[in-house]
Amino acid sequence: MLVDSSASSLPTLPADVQPAVLQEINLAELRNGSASEQQKLSQAALNDGFFYLDLRHPTTQLLLGQVDPTLQLSKLIFDHSAEIKNLFDVDKISSLKTNGYKPKGRNIVNKDDARDGFESWALPRNGILKIGADPFPRLPAVKEAQNTLHILLESLEDVAQTIFRSLSDLLGLAPEHRLEAFHEPDKPSTSILRLLKYHARAQGASDPLIVPHTDLGSLTFLFSSTPGLQVLSTVAGAAPSGEEEWAYIAPKPGYTVVNLGDCVSMMTNGALKSAVHRVGPLPGAGMPERYSFAYLIRPNDDAVLRPLGSPLVSSRGGGMEPITCADWITKKYKVLRGDDRMRRDDDQVMTGGRKAFV
Numbered sequence: 001m002l003v004d005s006s007a008s009s010l011p012t013l014p015a016d017v018q019p020a021v022l023q024e025i026n027l028a029e030l031r032n033g034s035a036s037e038q039q040k041l042s043q044a045a046l047n048d049g050f051f052y053l054d055l056r057h058p059t060t061q062l063l064l065g066q067v068d069p070t071l072q073l074s075k076l077i078f079d080h081s082a083e084i085k086n087l088f089d090v091d092k093i094s095s096l097k098t099n100g101y102k103p104k105g106r107n108i109v110n111k112d113d114a115r116d117g118f119e120s121w122a123l124p125r126n127g128i129l130k131i132g133a134d135p136f137p138r139l140p141a142v143k144e145a146q147n148t149l150h151i152l153l154e155s156l157e158d159v160a161q162t163i164f165r166s167l168s169d170l171l172g173l174a175p176e177h178r179l180e181a182f183h184e185p186d187k188p189s190t191s192i193l194r195l196l197k198y199h200a201r202a203q204g205a206s207d208p209l210i211v212p213h214t215d216l217g218s219l220t221f222l223f224s225s226t227p228g229l230q231v232l233s234t235v236a237g238a239a240p241s242g243e244e245e246w247a248y249i250a251p252k253p254g255y256t257v258v259n260l261g262d263c264v265s266m267m268t269n270g271a272l273k274s275a276v277h278r279v280g281p282l283p284g285a286g287m288p289e290r291y292s293f294a295y296l297i298r299p300n301d302d303a304v305l306r307p308l309g310s311p312l313v314s315s316r317g318g319g320m321e322p323i324t325c326a327d328w329i330t331k332k333y334k335v336l337r338g339d340d341r342m343r344r345d346d347d348q349v350m351t352g353g354r355k356a357f358v
């Protein structure tokens with residue numbers, strides 16, 4: 001069966017669940033310099049770390065048109081036998097985990113070593129956009145989808161530039177410190193398209209399917225038509241205590257869910273928020289089978305992450321040692337894989353110290 005994000009048979013959030021209330025930003029208007037859209041982006045970036053981006057304008061139809069074909073590719077890929085998928089084991093074929101397959105259960109979801117409930121497949125932005133000379137071993141199905149993937153990534157790179165411009169204006173950054181200068185579209189980076197398949201789980205188990213985490217990148221564009229994504233709330237709409245601090249982010253057709261990641265948070269000493277999120281079962285309904293994909297934009301390979309000079313960026317305390325994105329990837333994956341269990345700074349690495357990684 002083909003994946004069709006408009007299919008009415010897809011699960012929805014139970015009616016009594018109050019979803020997170022996020023800013024809704026119109027991309028076409030943001031591009032045109034709309035003050036109200038810039039204001040909403042500032043609010044989202046300084047407070048929530050998550051927002052909805054409206055892609056329904058005629059100028060973004062081409063991008064939106066690649067969403068279902070990408071979900072179809074994802075289904076095709078995960079339908080391969082374990083034997084074939086394991087030939088592309090991400091931990092064997094890619095040192096920085098930018099290309100290949102991760103089977104279900106390889107990552108931890110808590111400090112007791114419980115294991116995740118999803119398969120994922122990383123596709124390297126350098127390979128798809130033909131930047132640099134890294135080898136790009138891939139399945140025939142990926143080769144055949146090259147046109148879709150190229151349009152998807154090129155379009156999202158362009159959207160990211162619009163967001164970086166607006167955030168750099170907000171921060172009042174000097175030209176050489178502007179976020180665009182760290183994310184040049186024609187320079188190599190460790191950006192990836194991550195395809196995800198969550199396995200169905202019967203009602204009852206409460207463990208998340210993916211560990212509470214902040215994203216290892218600068219900006220993430222998320223696409224899924226099935227609920228399950230949750231944000232640890234500073235976001236309006238979520239209750240203030242206990243389990244209920246997790247608010248579901250309802251899928252919104254025609255929109256992408258965008259979140260800020262570790263890199264921009266580190267570059268602004270936490271002024272730009274990288275929100276903790278996870279994927280969990282639906283209340284009273286267990287976990288439905290769920291496909292999603294995320295494009296994680298990361299800084300260029302030569303960028304060093306350290307706080308930038310801005311009136312909004314505090315130069316005091318809380319900042320981390322300067323680090324390259326490659327070193328951050330290595331450090332974070334050690335925690336994620338459970339290689340380096342129970343270190344004192346695990347929660348810092350996984351969730352920016354939000355104590356959500358328990």
Ligand SMILES: O=C(O)CCC(=O)C(=O)O
Nearest residue numbers: 194196215229279292294
């Ligand atoms: O599947 C989702 O909705 C979220 C995936 C995610 O958080 C990630 O890939 O970093």
Ligand SMILES: [Fe+2]
Nearest residue numbers: 213214215277
């Ligand atoms: Fe994430």
